């Protein structure tokens with residue numbers, strides 16, 4: 001068990017009074033040793049996924065009524081929580097190999113989130129065709145990501161930031177839950193690439209049901225188009 005995340009259980013449960021449909025939701029994961037487990041990182045929940053979902057539960061105004069897309073969604077808990085908190089649309093995305101579990105979780109959840117269009121779509125960072133497909137209904141007010149920044153090559157970080165930039169609507173924001181793993185090069189490349197694209201990036205505390213999450217455990221990387229008063233008013 002890492003930071004209250006059990007990667008062995010077949011079902012992950014999130015409870016919070018702000019979640020619609022009774023204050024709780026369940027999402028399937030494929031634990032190590034079970035059918036469907038993938039030896040990458042996508043078939044189980046990571047601590048940042050739970051932290052970002054809890055943060056949205058504590059501050060649902062961040063996503064209520066908004067079009068959201070989640071990058072590297074894994075099992076989809078964070079985006080499904082956004083749907084259950086009142087987002088108008090949530091697109092869950094990940095690499096092709098992750099899509100069968102993610103699509104199944106999106107389909108199972110969408111039945112209980114009337115009023116929110118919840119879909120899953122393949123999206124490899126930097127892949128223009130995938131980005132354009134995701135943009136077919138317009139840019140996104142919120143781009144979500146949990147534990148998607150970890151020891152990547154500079155090239156992959158550049159692709160990730162380009163993808164965020166391409167998807168983000170004017171006045172929108174990127175909310176990334178980030179676990180510090182002493183990978184200085186990755187975070188440095190991330191902030192430098194944001195700056196090179198005119199995106200403002202800063203670190204904020206994550207909120208959980210018991211107050212702020214310990215910063216040694218995880219933080220929120222908040223990214224917006226620099227200096228926008230409209231963005232500041234919303235987020």
Ligand SMILES: C[S@@+](CC[C@H](N)C(=O)[O-])C[C@H]1O[C@@H](n2cnc3c(N)ncnc32)[C@H](O)[C@@H]1O
Nearest residue numbers: 041042045046049072073074095124125146147
């Ligand atoms: C550590 S997991 C986090 C999963 C989930 N967000 C969570 O918090 O439980 C990282 C996720 O990023 C995805 N990912 C990694 N590289 C990617 C890329 N180049 N394009 C799209 N997704 C990627 C992985 O497939 C995986 O689902």
